[in-house]
Amino acid sequence: MMQFRLVTMLGTKVSEDVYSVTLPTVTGEISVFPSHEQLVTIATSGIITVRFNKEDADSKLEYYAISGGVIEINQRGLKVLVDEADHSDDIIEAESKAALERALKMQDEATDQVELEKAHQLVDRHMVRLKVASLRRRHRR
Secondary structure: OEEEEEEEOOEEEEEEEEOEEEEEEOOEEEEEOOOOOOEEEEEEEEEEEEEOOOOOOHHHOEEEEEEEEEEEEEOOEEEEEEOOEEEHHHOOHHHHHHHHHHHHHHHHHOOOHHHHHHHHHHHHHHHHHHHHHHHHHHHOO
16 A cells, blocks of 8 residues: 545645556656655646555546646655646536536637637646546446
């Protein structure tokens, strides 16, 4: 087991012993297990998948939508620092779909680079949230 901490700007979201964590990084997805070598890297917008025990079925996995941050792995465990992280149980799919539609409209109507970049960030955020909601729905059946 290893200590996993997921910390947002609002405080600690998760602080538990886990078996493995899969994370989105700039070089691709990585899975971290106990005794992983030390590493500091950038997390990208994507999904964090947490397996609490080695024998847990996929239906017991937990998912978090993140918009990027910093990952630190050391002998004590794994710490992920992000602006925000949404647990799959907290995501309301209909609201995320509506927000994605608004963000896509914003993207189409952007009149300058700043508006376009903000719209891209919102599109990415809501697409990841919808993927997390879909994973939750699929694995809980």
